Every structure is written in structure tokens, then in C-alpha cells.
Amino acid sequence: MMSWLIFLPAAGFVALLAFPRTGPLVAPLISLGSLLLTLRLTFKVLTEGPAETLLGGGLVEVSFRCDGLSAILLLATAVIFAAVSVYNLSLTIHTRNRDGRNSSSSTRSWPLALLLLSALNGIYLSTHLVSIFMFVEIMGAAAVLSAAFSRRQRSAAAAMRYFFTRLPGSLAFLLGCVLLLGAEGSLNLARLGETLQPSPLSALACALILLGVLVKAALFPLHSWLPPAHSGATAPLSALLSGAVVKAPFYLAIRFWLDLFPAISTVAAAQAIGALGALGILWGAIQALRQEHLKLLIAHSTVSQMGFLLLLFPLVTGGGNGEWVLWAWTGGIYQAVAHALAKAAMLLAAGIVLYSIGTDRLNDLRGMASRLPMTSFTLALASVTLIGLPPSGGFIGKWLLLKAAIGSGQWWWVPVLALGGLLTAGYSFKLIACAFHPREGVPDLKPPPKTMEVAALTLALIALLIGLRVEEATFLIGPEVPTETEVMP
Amino acid sequence: MNTGLLPILIVATSFLAGVAIFLLREDQKQVRSVINIAAAGTKLILVGLIFYGVTTHGYTFEARYHVMLGFDFVLRVDQISLLFVTLSSVLWFATTLYAIGYLEGSPNRRRFFGFFSMCVTASVGIALAGNLITFFIFYEFLTLATYPLVVHRGTENSLRAGRTYLIYTLTGGTALFVGIAWLHTLAGSFDFGQIETLSLLVAEHETEVGVLFFLLIGALGVKAALVPLHGWLPVAMVAPAPVSALLHAVAVVKAGAFGIMRVVYDVYGVELAHGQGLLQPLAIVAAITILYGSVRALAQDDLKRRLAYSTVSQLAYITLGVALAGPLAAVGSLVHLVHQGLMKITLFFCAGNIAETLDLHRVSELNGIGRRMPLTMGAFTVAALAMIGFPPLAGFISKWYLGLGGVAAGEPWIVAVLVISTLLNAGYFLPIIYASWFRKPDSLDPPLQPRKGLEASWLLLAPTLFTAALAVAVGLLANSPYSPLELAHEIARQLYPE
Numbered sequence: 011m012m013s014w015l016i017f018l019p020a021a022g023f024v025a026l027l028a029f030p031r032t033g034p035l036v037a038p039l040i041s042l043g044s045l046l047l048t049l050r051l052t053f054k055v056l057t058e059g060p061a062e063t064l065l066g067g068g069l070v071e072v073s074f075r076c077d078g079l080s081a082i083l084l085l086a087t088a089v090i091f092a093a094v095s096v097y098n099l100s101l102t103i104h105t106r107n108r109d110g111r112n113s114s115s116s117t118r119s120w121p122l123a124l125l126l127l128s129a130l131n132g133i134y135l136s137t138h139l140v141s142i143f144m145f146v147e148i149m150g151a152a153a154v155l156s157a158a159f160s161r162r163q164r165s166a167a168a169a170m171r172y173f174f175t176r177l178p179g180s181l182a183f184l185l186g187c188v189l190l191l192g193a194e195g196s197l198n199l200a201r202l203g204e205t206l207q208p209s210p211l212s213a214l215a216c217a218l219i220l221l222g223v224l225v226k227a228a229l230f231p232l233h234s235w236l237p238p239a240h241s242g243a244t245a246p247l248s249a250l251l252s253g254a255v256v257k258a259p260f261y262l263a264i265r266f267w268l269d270l271f272p273a274i275s276t277v278a279a280a281q282a283i284g285a286l287g288a289l290g291i292l293w294g295a296i297q298a299l300r301q302e303h304l305k306l307l308i309a310h311s312t313v314s315q316m317g318f319l320l321l322l323f324p325l326v327t328g329g330g331n332g333e334w335v336l337w338a339w340t341g342g343i344y345q346a347v348a349h350a351l352a353k354a355a356m357l358l359a360a361g362i363v364l365y366s367i368g369t370d371r372l373n374d375l376r377g378m379a380s381r382l383p384m385t386s387f388t389l390a391l392a393s394v395t396l397i398g399l400p401p402s403g404g405f406i407g408k409w410l411l412l413k414a415a416i417g418s419g420q421w422w423w424v425p426v427l428a429l430g431g432l433l434t435a436g437y438s439f440k441l442i443a444c445a446f447h448p449r450e451g452v453p454d455l456k457p458p459p460k461t462m463e464v465a466a467l468t469l470a471l472i473a474l475l476i477g478l479r480v481e482e483a484t485f486l487i488g489p490e491v492p493t494e495t496e497v498m499p
Numbered sequence: 500m501n502t503g504l505l506p507i508l509i510v511a512t513s514f515l516a517g518v519a520i521f522l523l524r525e526d527q528k529q530v531r532s533v534i535n536i537a538a539a540g541t542k543l544i545l546v547g548l549i550f551y552g553v554t555t556h557g558y559t560f561e562a563r564y565h566v567m568l569g570f571d572f573v574l575r576v577d578q579i580s581l582l583f584v585t586l587s588s589v590l591w592f593a594t595t596l597y598a599i600g601y602l603e604g605s606p607n608r609r610r611f612f613g614f615f616s617m618c619v620t621a622s623v624g625i626a627l628a629g630n631l632i633t634f635f636i637f638y639e640f641l642t643l644a645t646y647p648l649v650v651h652r653g654t655e656n657s658l659r660a661g662r663t664y665l666i667y668t669l670t671g672g673t674a675l676f677v678g679i680a681w682l683h684t685l686a687g688s689f690d691f692g693q694i695e696t697l698s699l700l701v702a703e704h705e706t707e708v709g710v711l712f713f714l715l716i717g718a719l720g721v722k723a724a725l726v727p728l729h730g731w732l733p734v735a736m737v738a739p740a741p742v743s744a745l746l747h748a749v750a751v752v753k754a755g756a757f758g759i760m761r762v763v764y765d766v767y768g769v770e771l772a773h774g775q776g777l778l779q780p781l782a783i784v785a786a787i788t789i790l791y792g793s794v795r796a797l798a799q800d801d802l803k804r805r806l807a808y809s810t811v812s813q814l815a816y817i818t819l820g821v822a823l824a825g826p827l828a829a830v831g832s833l834v835h836l837v838h839q840g841l842m843k844i845t846l847f848f849c850a851g852n853i854a855e856t857l858d859l860h861r862v863s864e865l866n867g868i869g870r871r872m873p874l875t876m877g878a879f880t881v882a883a884l885a886m887i888g889f890p891p892l893a894g895f896i897s898k899w900y901l902g903l904g905g906v907a908a909g910e911p912w913i914v915a916v917l918v919i920s921t922l923l924n925a926g927y928f929l930p931i932i933y934a935s936w937f938r939k940p941d942s943l944d945p946p947l948q949p950r951k952g953l954e955a956s957w958l959l960l961a962p963t964l965f966t967a968a969l970a971v972a973v974g975l976l977a978n979s980p981y982s983p984l985e986l987a988h989e990i991a992r993q994l995y996p997e
Contacts, residue, residue, distance in 0.1 A: 334684075379610070379647075380606075380607055380610070383610070394643065399639045399640075399643065399672075400635065400639055400640070401636055408676075409570075409676075409680060412676070412677065412680040413680050413683060416680060416681050416684040417684045424677060428673045428674075428676070431676075432669060432670060435665070435669050439646075439662070439665055442646075443650070443658055443661065443662065446647065446650050446653055446658065446661075447658060448653035448654070477566075478566065479566075480566050480567035480570070481565070484567055484568070
């Protein structure tokens, strides 16, 4: 089942390279199939515990493992891809009806989406550093191409910047792997976790790997590639990039922190990551407040929201052992999943705005609340999750992070969380106030396909509703949390 | 008997009505009105059932949904929530009729009535919330649901008001969020009324418990418009009249006052809060707010603005009664929660009638208006006299018990505050009454002359007269069974057992 999650989209990708015109048929089917497979896998993990498959040994052993943490992120990814596929299908049909042929951007987006899906599933399931590296690079290539394929000239430059920022990250990751292989003779995560001893060399290797991963998660101050790349891509691809793709490096960072890095998971390192996260929260939010374009606003908001996720590191490290460790883990994961869904919903909605109004300048969105009510509602609903208002998934995330900060005595993260939430509210309501602003002389509006609007709204609703079922998520995450976190002084 | 179904249904009626209204088309006016009235009526019946069950049979109604460890979503009916939920559902019914009449022919009514229903959902949820976190959920929901109502007109002015409103309320909400999370980390989760939780904690964490009290009250004080956190309220009155009426009578400001009540009575417990000396500062802030609001109201020429400052002042009576530990003050506070709602909603209805029918907004324009709109000004006069504290109207009962409570609590200066405030009330209400009945109209324009037939649409008049009549009835019949005063007595007896 787990290998199908990787091979099915990969096979779809190859098929679409050969027969590009079948994209609208093949890709949605595969996304849907992948969603069903993921649901089954999650159910299995929920009832029977972590699942494992070994495909082959040898130099590069290929084995997959799915525990609760992977299952949750797989599921979020699958849901986003399914919704985006429906959206993209509707978009393709409607643009074809008008022009009589497929637009080039929609033809290209199908294989790229499948490649991204395959790589993401691979990252969430791999147990070996080499296969992880491989999937990360595939994901990176697909992401760079996604950012490049747009009619605008700017996108190409953004994609180049994206590529060149990722490159040192990949090199750092690779170097770290080589050092580890030399020292320990294995790159299997589980085995490394058992044998890795604290030493300057292993600390250096781990630091390199972590840095390589966090650059891809838009760690402040290495975040500046993200806004142009994500806002430049077409709506379906930008939803995948900003919603699903950035969560993969975050997942890897916490996976390594959990399984691999007792050697360097010192309090100081954790606090440093948290501090960079806090700066990212503030910087991204302030930049978002200053934007005049919807997609840029949303993309800067991603930088800010990724910062919230990084607060997980200090909160689980160094506060001693208590129930707040589980709170922090659950809160961080909830924050990640809620953001993934809400952000994808927002970017899909932004795509509808571009489709209907023809521009995403905030001033041109005035009066949107009465002209595109469902899309405006989607944006508002997704904002509720981002701000962390109840009863959304983002609320659960913030609530647990806040409790963890207070419980572990790290009160200095409390104002960061509070201020971050308020700034999020600031830029969200800047957008919503625009939608309510009346407008004289309404220009022509192209009515958006209902299916597109429903797909975006569905994602926003799911982001809201996951706040109502927390027990299952806690149950999935619970066993992964080390009861006795070993912390170096 | 214990059933959780009724509280859920009470919250759901307005929520589902709101969703249904959003799904309608803008031009389906009839269906929308039917849904609105049916939902308001259904809720009234359900609340009637609960009222009957609690007061005569002592039933408990509780619905509990376990979200995660330390986080239960609880809807429960106790005596205090009964008082508030009855008030909201009665006034919702009146305001729904009023809003249908008021917005006749204006654009975006689907959006208005959709969010209007959500707003009522939130205030009913606040009334029925069984613990702090559930309270917080509805408290924030209220902020979101009222924002589109405040900016409904979409003018530059209303958008600015909306921004001010959000800055105040969301900051307050964040502080409340931090406070609740802190409390939960310290004490675990507990329901309203389980005051022993904090009493056990206080020996070990005395400072934290004290700081938390002021964090929570400060956060709630934003919506309760305690000086200096009241700045949003006079600005937010740019909203359409039915919204202001609801905002000032049951929804937003009451949510804050009710929250303060919950924190003092059901989270900390009077004994603990009083024993730690936490209530005295609150009483002083409330007294300052009472005087400040009244003084500012004197200077306002805009009628709705004058009423808004009056709300700042009147709302603080509730806080004052809570802060004066003692059964009599508690009675005054609880009964004022209801009375202020009835009086203030009548006043805003009247202001809306005048604005809608004659397009007059300023106090100085109201000369001789009593002849043109006798029913409206009659209702206004009754409600204003009640506000001043004219016996035996609603406001008199509240002030009487608050004064007695002040003396009983050993704080006789409260009486002086009440007397000064009453004089100020008279100072800003009596001139309006005098001008409208006894002065000659400034112009001989036909619109200001008396005319045959109804002075305004019956949809505007009926709710106004109804709430005015209630404001008289709760005063006249204060001692009859099931009156707000009797309920307040009952609650006070439980809060302060002999």
C-alpha cells in the first residue's frame, strides 16, 4: 500500500510526459486514488500501529514506514492534492471551452503536480537518509519548475532565485549525510538513532542536515526566495507549494530532531531555532501587512506561519518532562496541518479572484464580498484558521503551543504567540475590509465555475473542522513522543 | 432529569437559520423573513421549556463534547445562564422584527441577516457556555459575527469603526486566550461553578492567581467597555440601528459584563476574590466608568453617540454590583443585566425610528418631535425615565439594590456615585424629553407635523412598544414570581448562602 502511494503518482507522471493531453483525465484519478489509499493507511495506523514494508536491502535499502506523524501529514497532503485536482480540472474545462484548446500552463501543471505528490509521499514514508535526499531533490526540482511555469516574466527570475537558495541547502544536507555515513556506516534513520554518539563530528553532521532542511522550510533569514516563488506560480501549483510542499522539510526537521539528533538537540540550539522562528513570524507578518497584492500577501503570510511551526523545537526541548511535551508536539503538528489546508484554500481562492476579476491588486478587490460571496467567505474562513480563532485547527494548535509555553516555564514565547496572532489578524482583516469596501462603477466580472469555488471552500472548511476531532490526532502523535527526552545541558 | 438536547437546539436554531439565509438568494425576501421569524420563535419556545424545567422542576440541562484532554465543550443551563439566555431570545425576537422593517429595501440583506443570526448564536452560546474555553469560543465567534454588521453600510466611516472595533476586541480576545491557557496550565480544566479548584491552588500560587484575575477581567473589560478600554463602543454606533440595539443590549457589551460575572462568581468564587482583595480595585474602576460615561454622554449632540456613552456608564453598574461582594449588590447586578438590556434596546429602537422615518440624528433637531411621533417618543420617555431610576421603573430597582449592596458591603461611597450618576442621567435624558414634548418644532416642514395613520412602519413600532412595556413591567411586577428580580434573588441566595 505504501509503495503504491509513491509509484502510482510517479507512473502517472511518466504517462503524462508521453501523453500530455490525458492530464485532465489521469491526474485527478490518481489524486483521488491516492487519497483513498492514504485514508486506508491512516486507518490502519490508527487501529494497528505503525506500518512497515521492506522492498530490498543492499547498499541503498528501500523500506517504508508509516507512523502516526507520517500518516497525519500524508493525509493532509492527499486532501490538498485531491481538492486542487478538482479545482484544476474545473479550470481546465472552463478555459478550454472558451479557447477551444488547453492552455499551456494547465497542461504543464498536471505532470508537475503528480511528481510533487510522489515525492512528498516518498519523503513522509522513507526511513533512509539517501532515499529522503532523493525525494527531497525530486520535490525541489518539481517545485522550481512549478514556480517557473507562468506567463509572467517575473516567475522565471523567481524560480532561479528559488533554485539557487535551495542549492546550498541540498549541498549541506548531502555533506551531512556523507559525514554521518563515514562515522556510523549507515544512513538508516532508526539504526542511526540508536547508535549515534554525541561528538563534534556528529554534531556538525546533524547541524548541516538540519540547516539544509530548514532552508527549504523558509527559515528566517533564508526565507526571501519563498514569496516571489509561491506568488508567481499559477493558482493550483501555488496552493500545492505553499500548502503542502513547505510542510515536508518541516516534517523532516522534527523527524530528525526526534529520531536522529539527541547529539545536537541541546537547549541552546532549540532556543536559537525558536528565536529565528519568532523573527520569521514578525518579519513575515509585517511584510504581509505591507503588500498590495493578494497573492504576495498570502505568500508572505506563509513565511510568518512557518515561524510558528519552528516554536515547536524550543517547546519540546529543555522544559523538563511533563505533559506539555505532548501538548507542544500536538500543537505544532496541528498548526502545520491547519496552515497547510487553510493556505491552500486561500491560494485557490486567490486563483478564483484572478480568474474572475483579472487582477489581485487589493484595491481592485473592493466590493468583492457582494460580488464573489463564496470566495470571500473562503478567504475569511481560512483567515480564521490562520489567526487561530476557535474552533479551527489553528486554534487548537495555538492553544496547545501556548499551554506548552506556559507549562514548561518558557513564558517568553507567550508574547510571540499572542503578537503573531494579532499581526495575522491585522493582515487578514486588511484583506477582508477590502472585500467589504463598496465600489462604484463595477467592471465586468467573469463568473467563476462553482466547482472551483466549492473546492477552495471545502479545504477551508476542513481546516476549520479538524479543530473538533483532536483525540485521534493526539492518539496518532502520542506514541511518537519520547517519554524521556534526553537533553544535553 | 438531565438532557443535553435542549441547550444544543437553542444554539442550533439561530445557527442553522443563519446558514439557511446564506444559502438563499438576495431576492428571496419572503422566505428569509419566514426563516428569521420562525427561528426566533422556535428559540423562544425552547427557552421557555428550559425556563419551566429549571425553575419549577430543578432539572439540569447539560451537553458535553470531549474535544481533547483538558478541553471539553460544555453547554449547560444554570440560573445565571437562564437569566441571560431568556433576555437574548426575547430581545432577538423583537430585534428581528425591527430589523426586517428597518432594512426594507436596502442592499445586502442576505449578508446582514445571515451574520445577524450568527451574532445571536454567539450570544446564546455565551449564555450557555459551561466552562471558560467554551465561553471563549463563542466570545470570539461573536467578534467575527458582529464585524460584518458594524461595517454593513460599507462607508469609509463604518470601515474605520470596524477597524477600531477589531483592534480593541481582538487584542482583548488574545489577552483572554492567554489568560485561559495560563489558568488551564495551572489548574487543569474545570467547569463554571467548581470554585474549589482555584481555592486549593491559591495557597501555592497566590501571586499568579491574582495576576490572572486582572488579566482575565482586563480582557473581558474591553467588551464590557470599562474605562479606559471603552474606546470602540461610541465609534461602533455607526452600525445600522438594529445592530446598535442588539450590540448595546445583549450581544457584545453584555458578553463582556457576563464574562466578568462568570469569572468572579464561577471561576474564582466571591469568597476567594474578595479574600484576596481583588474586588476592591474592580469596584473603583467600575465607579470611575459610571461617572466618566455619564459625563461624556452630557456633551454629545449625536443621539446614538449619547446613548452609546450612556451604555458605557450603565454597563459598569453590572460590574460594580459584581465587585461589591454581598448578596444585595449581586441582586442589583444580576437584575441590571436584564433591565439595562430592555431599557437600552428601547432607546436605540426609538433612535432608529426617528432616523429612519425623519432622517434626524441630532439631539438638537428633536424639538417638538413628540407631536409627530408620539408613540416612539412615549417609549423613549418611559425608557429614559427608567434609566434615570424613576420609581417604579426598571432602572430604579437596579439602583436601589446596588445602593443597598454598597452600604451592606461597607462601601457607602457607592451611594454617592449612584446619586451623582442619577443626576447626570437626568442631565442628559431630561433635555431630550423636554425638547421633544414641550418645544415648538424648528421649522414648519410638513414632515415634522402630526399626521394621520401610523407614525412609522408597524414593524418598527411594535418591537419598540413591546420592549418599553417590558421595561415598565419588570419594575411594576418586580415581586411577582419568575420576574428577573426574583431570579436574581434566587441566584444571590445560592452565591451567598446564609
